[in-house]
Amino acid sequence: MSLISPWRADFPGILALDGAGQTYLDSAATAQKPQAMLDSLLGYYAGGAANVHRAQHQPGERATRAFEASRSLAAHWLNAASSEEIVFTHGTSEALNLLAYGLEHRFAAGDEIAISALEHHANLLPWQQLALRRGLKLVVLPLDRDGRIDLAQAATLIGPRTRLLAVSQLSNVLGCWQPVRELIALAQAQGALTVVDGAQGVVHGRHDVQALGCDFYACSSHKLYGPDGVGLLYGHREALAQLRHWQFGGEMVLEADYRHARFRPAPLGFEAGTPAISSVIALGASLTYLAGLDGAAVAGHEAALHAKLLAGLNAREGVRLLGAPQVALASFVVDGVHSADLAHLLSEQGIAVRAGHHCAMPLLKSLGLPGAIRVSLGLYNDGEDLERLFSALDKSLELLR
Numbered sequence: 001m002s003l004i005s006p007w008r009a010d011f012p013g014i015l016a017l018d019g020a021g022q023t024y025l026d027s028a029a030t031a032q033k034p035q036a037m038l039d040s041l042l043g044y045y046a047g048g049a050a051n052v053h054r055a056q057h058q059p060g061e062r063a064t065r066a067f068e069a070s071r072s073l074a075a076h077w078l079n080a081a082s083s084e085e086i087v088f089t090h091g092t093s094e095a096l097n098l099l100a101y102g103l104e105h106r107f108a109a110g111d112e113i114a115i116s117a118l119e120h121h122a123n124l125l126p127w128q129q130l131a132l133r134r135g136l137k138l139v140v141l142p143l144d145r146d147g148r149i150d151l152a153q154a155a156t157l158i159g160p161r162t163r164l165l166a167v168s169q170l171s172n173v174l175g176c177w178q179p180v181r182e183l184i185a186l187a188q189a190q191g192a193l194t195v196v197d198g199a200q201g202v203v204h205g206r207h208d209v210q211a212l213g214c215d216f217y218a219c220s221s222h223k224l225y226g227p228d229g230v231g232l233l234y235g236h237r238e239a240l241a242q243l244r245h246w247q248f249g250g251e252m253v254l255e256a257d258y259r260h261a262r263f264r265p266a267p268l269g270f271e272a273g274t275p276a277i278s279s280v281i282a283l284g285a286s287l288t289y290l291a292g293l294d295g296a297a298v299a300g301h302e303a304a305l306h307a308k309l310l311a312g313l314n315a316r317e318g319v320r321l322l323g324a325p326q327v328a329l330a331s332f333v334v335d336g337v338h339s340a341d342l343a344h345l346l347s348e349q350g351i352a353v354r355a356g357h358h359c360a361m362p363l364l365k366s367l368g369l370p371g372a373i374r375v376s377l378g379l380y381n382d383g384e385d386l387e388r389l390f391s392a393l394d395k396s397l398e399l400l401r
Helices: 012-019 035-046 056-079 092-102 127-133 150-157 182-189 277-291 295-314 339-348 361-366 383-400
Strands: 086-089 113-116 139-141 164-169 193-197 218-220 230-236 253-256 261-263 319-321 328-336 354-356 373-378
Touching: 035 277, 056 086, 056 230, 056 277, 086 092, 092 127, 092 193, 092 230, 092 277, 113 127, 127 139, 139 150, 150 182, 164 182, 182 193, 295 319, 295 328, 295 383, 328 339, 339 354, 339 373, 339 383
Parallel strands: 113 139, 113 164, 164 193, 193 218
Antiparallel strands: 086 230, 218 230, 253 261, 319 328, 328 373, 354 373
């Protein structure tokens, strides 16, 4: 099966990398961008840039309409009840930091925050540092052999002192979906708030935040075929009302004098200063592009490509997969070979993969590994990309073993 991507031509960056002899297999770090997004960026700047929400002139009104249209598109993409439940941030990391500071007042010494053993630093460090500031206990939920959060153990660890659960929907290292709904139910039974890191999960399939039942859901534009510097924070209305403001400046203030101020509610109350206007508008273009694709065809292509990736890796002697990856990516090590050396030789052959701890250093340490190679796929990848990977991998291993 050739596994040709019918969407490859929509991504000029992939075509440019093809021409430069590069095979891009690092979409979990950042995805290439569709032409529709590039056209949107150029159209905003070439048509006359302006700030949003404040100006009454025509360029400002035009920018504001486009900016808020992107908020509505994002709300629709996640099936939020209202566009007012979408806060624009600079990425998943900022969204999670916003929550850690905005909810700090709800914690007292001895309270517990539950995370999992597979979390990206972005969904570990804000809670770790909050625990240190407030004298809280950080509870780490263990994994089963396949790399999924162990629900039986989670049920014993999420208890009456748990005030918040924060877990990833899809592991950026292990590539496996997590039992998020079941974990949310465990946390809600204890009256805890729930946070889902959707940075990886949002890219693969449409996810309904109302059906998930989480209080907050955070994700990034740059992985979702959009521009960098933009993130989305969903919070249902009651959850957003519990946040205290954490950044201060223009736009988010209702009234101010020299000694006192009153602030706007969400979403604008948490979007201090001039936002990434062009990027927010361009994210809307990416979402419109993605909404126009056949979702079943995309999922089928990604699944077939992923199966080919796993089969090729498993067929090679000494290659060991981490966990039981289900979608879009696979991380692996090779017996007797340092991952950095292997990544270097792959890079010399034009294969763009990622090596290291993948911003999940505690997870790699728990596996007894200094690092791993990660191959990650986008909807623009095809079977030939993987054939080039396998060929380069074989040549590299001949030199290293």
